[in-house]
Amino acid sequence: MTDAPFRTRIVRCPTCGGEAVYALGNPCRPFCSPRCKNNDFGAWASEAYGVEAKPSEDDDPDADAIT
Numbered sequence: 874m875t876d877a878p879f880r881t882r883i884v885r886c887p888t889c890g891g892e893a894v895y896a897l898g899n900p901c902r903p904f905c906s907p908r909c910k911n912n913d914f915g916a917w918a919s920e921a922y923g924v925e926a927k928p929s930e931d932d933d934p935d936a937d938a939i940t
């Protein structure tokens with residue numbers, strides 16, 4: 874059972890991992906903000922250069938527990 878309206882869903886922002894509103898009103902979806910949308914392009918470019926050695930501190934396991 875979900876109380877979320879069909880037109881508005883909360884998804885995980887691919888850039889910052891925070892909540893992003895996935896709705897027509899959010900032109901940046903599935904990102905939470907234009908900033909994150911731009912950041913994603915930057916990350917993609919970095920991966921294209923093969924930069925992947927560092928473990929991400931953003932990957933906090935506790936974050937998934939908070940729902």
Ligand SMILES: [Zn+2]
Nearest residue numbers: 886889905909
């Ligand atoms: Zn974000």
